[in-house]
Amino acid sequence: MAAPRERPGPRSAPSLRGLPGTDRAAEFGRWKAQCLGRADLSRKGRVDEGAAGLVQLLNGREQYFTTSSCAGRIVLLDGGINGFEVQKQNCCWLLVTHKPCVKDDVIAALKKANGDAILKFEPLVLHVQCRQLQDAQILHSVAIDSGFRNSGITVGKRGKTMLAVRSTHGLEVPLSHKGKLMVTEEYIDFLLKIANQKMEENKKRIERFYNCLQHALEKETITNSHAKEKIKDKNNSSYTHKKKRNPEAACGKCITEENAKECENDDDPGMSVTIFPEDY
Amino acid sequence: MAAPRERPGPRSAPSLRGLPGTDRAAEFGRWKAQCLGRADLSRKGRVDEGAAGLVQLLNGREQYFTTSSCAGRIVLLDGGINGFEVQKQNCCWLLVTHKPCVKDDVIAALKKANGDAILKFEPLVLHVQCRQLQDAQILHSVAIDSGFRNSGITVGKRGKTMLAVRSTHGLEVPLSHKGKLMVTEEYIDFLLKIANQKMEENKKRIERFYNCLQHALEKETITNSHAKEKIKDKNNSSYTHKKKRNPEAACGKCITEENAKECENDDDPGMSVTIFPEDY
Numbered sequence: 001m002a003a004p005r006e007r008p009g010p011r012s013a014p015s016l017r018g019l020p021g022t023d024r025a026a027e028f029g030r031w032k033a034q035c036l037g038r039a040d041l042s043r044k045g046r047v048d049e050g051a052a053g054l055v056q057l058l059n060g061r062e063q064y065f066t067t068s069s070c071a072g073r074i075v076l077l078d079g080g081i082n083g084f085e086v087q088k089q090n091c092c093w094l095l096v097t098h099k100p101c102v103k104d105d106v107i108a109a110l111k112k113a114n115g116d117a118i119l120k121f122e123p124l125v126l127h128v129q130c131r132q133l134q135d136a137q138i139l140h141s142v143a144i145d146s147g148f149r150n151s152g153i154t155v156g157k158r159g160k161t162m163l164a165v166r167s168t169h170g171l172e173v174p175l176s177h178k179g180k181l182m183v184t185e186e187y188i189d190f191l192l193k194i195a196n197q198k199m200e201e202n203k204k205r206i207e208r209f210y211n212c213l214q215h216a217l218e219k220e221t222i223t224n225s226h227a228k229e230k231i232k233d234k235n236n237s238s239y240t241h242k243k244k245r246n247p248e249a250a251c252g253k254c255i256t257e258e259n260a261k262e263c264e265n266d267d268d269p270g271m272s273v274t275i276f277p278e279d280y
Numbered sequence: 281m282a283a284p285r286e287r288p289g290p291r292s293a294p295s296l297r298g299l300p301g302t303d304r305a306a307e308f309g310r311w312k313a314q315c316l317g318r319a320d321l322s323r324k325g326r327v328d329e330g331a332a333g334l335v336q337l338l339n340g341r342e343q344y345f346t347t348s349s350c351a352g353r354i355v356l357l358d359g360g361i362n363g364f365e366v367q368k369q370n371c372c373w374l375l376v377t378h379k380p381c382v383k384d385d386v387i388a389a390l391k392k393a394n395g396d397a398i399l400k401f402e403p404l405v406l407h408v409q410c411r412q413l414q415d416a417q418i419l420h421s422v423a424i425d426s427g428f429r430n431s432g433i434t435v436g437k438r439g440k441t442m443l444a445v446r447s448t449h450g451l452e453v454p455l456s457h458k459g460k461l462m463v464t465e466e467y468i469d470f471l472l473k474i475a476n477q478k479m480e481e482n483k484k485r486i487e488r489f490y491n492c493l494q495h496a497l498e499k500e501t502i503t504n505s506h507a508k509e510k511i512k513d514k515n516n517s518s519y520t521h522k523k524k525r526n527p528e529a530a531c532g533k534c535i536t537e538e539n540a541k542e543c544e545n546d547d548d549p550g551m552s553v554t555i556f557p558e559d560y
Binding site for chain 1: 413416417420430431432433434435437444446450451452453454457462463464466467470471474
């Protein structure tokens, strides 16, 4: 689930720093065309069905493009025999599914394990390159409000701005040691019910993200076109009274009862807290 | 482990946007003094021993202050009986430890469970408020290079810039259902060995982070003082030849064999990848 590290060399990675707005936009557009025109480098060679709507929505907007995505999945890995640190290079993928999973599939896959097998549920991960920081901020705000609370922005040395969309919502369970199963079949059944429920919840969050994003981008478009009109009006030296807008409303706050209820550390006995001086 | 949401009201949260550099720095300094002067709002009321060095290093620099921290811990939660989504408000903390944990402690704590108990290992989480984006970028780069690969920047609507330091390095294992233990004592013993190893690895990453940060901040100080000297020299209309510096080296790249080996998705069959056009 790590960010891919394809590096086609410095020629295709000019610095965005210090470029004027229009040049930066043109440079970003060139990157985008170049990146989306290339082959999908994943083994599967295409975007997961569960993330396709979101990816399409983002790539349809001039200020974004996705560089990697995984809709969410249940995986069974056969790790090294020291188990504690899964090295993806040294481990074997016994099972990968983006759909709900039944006990028999896992039991069958576990027969091939000869190291320390681990069952994981991994929620949506999405990497989105953004034209400028403000575009990343809007997307970040929507992601957080939709339940992807471990999302964060990366700003590269040369000004490349990425948003990684991540959830807190995982599962990582060691199942066998040196090829020996450490749990019962009844436990695997119980575990898969939880993993499948997490997958269902992940799907809901993706839908919420899609809807909130659509809403935020529409508001953003309206705000931008109003701003352009104002500039036009100013340039024409005529003033038209416009309805006052709240710019903060453009961030598409779609807080539902579901995510408002989510875990906070108000009651968290292990977290040292000084203060957060401002809502962000 | 969520970001705390203390909101002392808009009076203490003036906008940093559009402020000139010196005003922004002064405003940031006032926030910092105010925040660090307040009581620690966590139950424990103090910073975890394992994170104290890092917190002290950051708070000793004018461009940073920490707003919350957890050094890493093993927790046993008694969740609701639907298990799949732990709501911290509705769950009971059966055990919290920042030190390695033995089977008997967990077995004893599990006796109090009457819902769905879950054992988790949670690595370091640190929230750091940064004076400006560039300060967050340096800290982010050091965090990633030290193994905290899920770290990310948040930029608020009013310009508040935070870095959340997070690791990919967790464990989340359901142990009981409606009060009934679903695994053997032998499994709990096996699981705790893995959790304790992860705690040890987390400690190493914190040490690596501390060392890399110290190194990066020293380089940053030298770079800044050279830049100031250059301005001074320019203002005095005299030119002194200075040794050429590589500004990119200031980011304190401390890539060790350990984290260079870490999991990448080169071999990841579930991740759709288009491209990352630039190293970041």
